[in-house]
Amino acid sequence: AGIEGAPAPFDKGDVDIAVVSFLGSGDWLQAFEAGVKRQADALGVNLTISQARNDNDTQRSLVEQAINLGVDGIIINNGRPEVLKDVAQKALDAGIKVVAYDVNLDNPQIPQIEQSDADMARLVLEQAVKDKGDGFVGGAVYVAGFAPLDRRYAVWQDFVKTHNLTEKAVWGVVNDTVPASVADQTKAILRANPDISVIFTPWDEFAKGVKLAIDELGVAKDVKIYGVDISTADIQLMTEPDSAWVATAATNAAVVGEVSVRAVSLAIAGAFPGQSVLLQPTLVTRDDLVSNEISTIEDLQQKFPAFLKSDAATASWIPAVN
Amino acid sequence: MTTAHDDTASRPGAGEHLREFLRAGAVFILLFAMVVGFTAAQPAFININNLMSILQAVSVVAILGAGVTVTLAVGGFDLSIGAVAASSVMAASYVMIVWGLGAFATIPLVLLLGAAIGFVNAFLIVRLKVPDLLATLSMMFLLTGLQLIPTAGRSISPGLILPDGTTATGAYDPLFLLVGRSSLFGIVPLPVVIMGVVAVLLFVLTERTRIGRLLFATGGNELATRLAGGPTDRLKTLAYVISGTLASLGGIVVAARVGRGDVSSGASLLMDSVAAALIGFAVLGLRRPNVFGTIVGAVFVGVLLNGLTMLNAPYYAQDFVKGAVLVGALALTYGVARGRA
Amino acid sequence: MTTAHDDTASRPGAGEHLREFLRAGAVFILLFAMVVGFTAAQPAFININNLMSILQAVSVVAILGAGVTVTLAVGGFDLSIGAVAASSVMAASYVMIVWGLGAFATIPLVLLLGAAIGFVNAFLIVRLKVPDLLATLSMMFLLTGLQLIPTAGRSISPGLILPDGTTATGAYDPLFLLVGRSSLFGIVPLPVVIMGVVAVLLFVLTERTRIGRLLFATGGNELATRLAGGPTDRLKTLAYVISGTLASLGGIVVAARVGRGDVSSGASLLMDSVAAALIGFAVLGLRRPNVFGTIVGAVFVGVLLNGLTMLNAPYYAQDFVKGAVLVGALALTYGVARGRA
């Protein structure tokens, strides 16, 4: 159809955008793609959505495939710079606009959308220090090699130094049954180290496992969880009576999706949205949730407008969603 | 009678006895050494609650492993069990959260699903004569995708938004959660009890009944079994149905513990239960699939992982040690037995 | 392994010929139908660049699948190939980024690593008589952990901070990256060329040479082969060394494409290459491992996935369709052939 008064090619419609995600599943991805779809529908854009399922090589192939399809723009969601830089350049060479979320392609022609992992980790850990004071005994669930986790864990290590914390143990596993496996590990850790009072979980799947272990051991009074990420299921876990999960920090994945589509659309329309588009994370505590009677992401968006939308990368001709 | 069975060739000597002992006991000796070592390093290890945690942690793998063992007995191999377990987690969550059914409806339904998948596997293998690995691998891919279609890839938890835009209103039945979260006498977690029951039932079935003999007979020499009148097709079907049902039982235990339906491929469950079943070959030096060995194999890996976690070994060291200990146990069981390599 | 009296009541008639044609051609017929269908729905599909993309996407799976085929031929099974490929990616990255070596040192070193792992597998299987699945599964776990130890679990990219606190100074050799990223005549990607060379070499080796005959003979009846003077131990060793080397070659291609070393268990590579090898059974209706079939199997899955992605099918639908098409192809190849099931 096309949008009245929009710059070419949006005035005629028939714009194709490919979204290539590194992740393969999970609530975050679902929310991201929902946001992408919403904004794309509003713009009348055709989408090709694909997932690399945590496989670098597949992600390259998917970008190449998008080039073969001759789309107008590509959104690269997560991934590794070394893997993607040259294919992104290939896309640019073919006249395709590219934006990247949470992967630094280090290319002046590619707008970088970022949620700051460091900010998220800092927000919850500052809350932890506020709750427990400097010098508490803690542990972290962490598996190296996943870029966002690496960045979040680096902040924890920083805090360990600057706030005199004791890191009693680091554990974690990534497999098909993360919560159950992490729960089994956490039980062993807490038995061996009963003095741990704070557990930092840079990923909500880890937090679920730790919470399960704390519940099974019945030590919710003594051990608290400070996590990152949020979903409806996470909110329900946090608001359970006596929940050990007391704080988390997150950006709204749906908003990330919307911003990405807007940014690439601007680029296609010839209006470069800027080299860097930054999204600010929000700290969500258990007390906030309980006192505001928040039980779903939708509730959260109502009560925390910062969580609902971002005004990054907009233009007058781009229709708002909702 | 003229037949002369003078087997003087193998006269057992002292060395021979020691070898035999090492071979049959290798896994137990290593298990004992690990328990002693871990306890010395971290006394909390031997605490009864921790031991129960270990059993709980291995219960799902052991239940699935028992199913693998039965399919190995009929000479087959079920690559789909991980996916069946993962699908069962999703199915249980879906049934409760979207359909709003309770535990007493959910559990039979999910078990039935597992049995039905086993039946389809058996149909492919027995009727269409598709090789086992091929049929169950296809089933694995099929299920990995299928489980996500009803929710369009979303995990299932209360308040789930369905593809048609409506919001699911159901919740996990607290009774259902008891399956994964309660303990007998406050000590033995229910999953451990379930594992125990499955282990005993399957042990008796495979080792102490007519049907068990025929299952092994089918795996050992299918043609001979058929010529002796054995219903080999029905026996194989039975094995795959058992394996599918046990996999869905494992899925139920996971769901009841985690309390939500998470998307997963079940690949690591598959690998771990295959590992348990294969370590089982080495237990007692039997060198064939056996349920008792599978359970011991699962516990063996569980003890190892729990102990290493307590000792704060990094996660990547655990996989490495798991592999190294496996190789060690195997070298003992298989290598030592034969005098000259 | 069937023996003598496995006969079906089949007399060739017109129906029989059609059946035979369907059986031998099932995979090709489906492949053709897919290509036509996808092209109709999305003309960009048949574009030469896209076809090359498909071949490039399947090249690694096809290379690994060829290795699986060789181990299947000797009656074995190599579960470690996924982990070998993953470890090779890490090893190649480590050698270049930490040791600072170039492509001409890295490639032989990594291939040697793969060959050495294959050799250890063979040692466990041939010397210690550990069952194949068990030995290679242990190796899989071992490697999954081992690949992470040098970097304490970190991914390897330029500027890597080593466990001892120093910073690595090397980088990926641009020459090395050419292996994964350049194209012959600007059209045929080098990985596709490598896949082609591997395919031809292994096809000739397995189907046209004395050694190939003996490899299959070992898998068919090891005792008979030994009694006919075949060096079965050496043949099995050869098969595992080939499989390990090809897996590390696959890893090199991956590394040269992605340009960094990321943690991965290689489980999906394993499953996909096993799937390719098993679909290969159905190609030409051979019902046995064969290199040509494996390559066709890999391409088959590649075409399917590429087409589905172009048609914007959600990822979970891809798994489902992969499973469903596999079942369909199998039912055609295996089911149709026998008149009465």
Place this chain on the structure above:
Amino acid sequence: MPLLHAQALSRSFGSTRALVELTLSIEPGEIVALMGANGAGKSTFVKILSGVLAPDAGSVLFKGRPYAPSVPAEATAAGVVTVHQSTDLVGIPGLTVGDALLLNRFVDRREPFFVSRRRVRREAQAMLREAGFDLPVDRNFAELPAADRQLVAIARALVNRAELLILDEPTASLSAAESRRLYATLLDLKRRGMAILYISHRTADLAALADRVAVLRGGRVVETFARPVDFDAAIETMIGRPLASARPDARRADGDPVFEISGGRLLPGSEPFDLALRRGEVVAITGVLGAGKSRLLSAVFGAGRLAEGAMRLDGARYAPESPREAIAAGVAMAGEDRHRSSLMPAGWPGETIAETISLPHLSRWYPSGFIRPRRERAKAEAAIDRLGIRAAGPTASVWTLSGGNQQKVVLGRWEAEPGRLLLLDEPFQGVDVGARHDIITAIRSRTDRATLIATSDPEEAIEVADRVLTMDHHTIREGRAGAGARRIGEDAR
């Protein structure tokens, strides 16, 4: 009314017509022997009666009622019990001999649902007592030698409540003593009213047992002989020509020994023995089951070891570590159980006649390493002609051959190339008398090498050998040449 009446049964495999309107009746309490050259259709007939194969045309009446079992279980349930020709269709590797004996009873639920090792052992021993055999019931079936497997199959069939017992070459690898034991048991069963269909290439068996002999040729019954049976006539009908008297032509085996064992001991405790074979000489070793014949041949072939003693080949020290080394030194062996020792499984590469024959000769025939099938096919054609193998052609699967023809392929493999010493373990298993004669002629026509044959049938030993030795408790007891050999044979009988 006959117990069983087969009317005009036909069955084809592709273009091969295995049975052509075969008609045959069996009365209750009658032992009917089926004679026929290799590939005449005997096993096909048996498989139809036992529910393994369906006929293309024709019908069977059993006890006056139509009888068409679609699976083996139905045949057993109706009272038709079969011992098949192939011994790997008996038991299960991994399970015990006791389990193999009780297999039918597990199937038809005569054993209780719960089984214990003790009960299996007790019941199995009872079965063996009844059959008069002695077998180790706790041994893994996989470790059982071929002959013992045959005993398991027979014992199992005997205790089944059969009205018709079918035995397809039950004595192929039994020695005279076991065979006699079997005759007594079968005659006893006959007296109790059981009908028996008996298939054998050993005239001794038939002479001892048969009330009636039906001769099968080209898939149909061409003639029946009533007791007393004129075997010369029967054989002539069967092979279509008179059988020349198969006596070893007295030959002078001269020169130095090709192969020697001095002070050999098979087992650490057994008595030592010496053995010397000369060029052109054919020597046979007989002895009861488990006497150690196969063990001796395996040791010579490098598949096993002598416990003690030295071997010399053409005067040089010879101590093969593997069959590979033995073959390289010019020693060849055809093993006793062809399915296990020589053939590739059906549907697997290497299953054709040409590929079966070429397997040990690949490096000689294809020095470049690349295989050109034409050469092995030519060699296979030659073997098919020389040994009279009934097959569609050199690329036919060995699994489409009858048992005797499979055996000929295995012999053809080692006939294909010259050597210094040929070892044959039970080479005439399932080979009909006519073909046996051809094979013996072929073996004896080669003067370039020595041949050592292990056989449990003394009749065969005399037919083929210049010299017959007996083996007992893992040592060679006695060796005499020429006419003396005949006496040893008759003693054993």
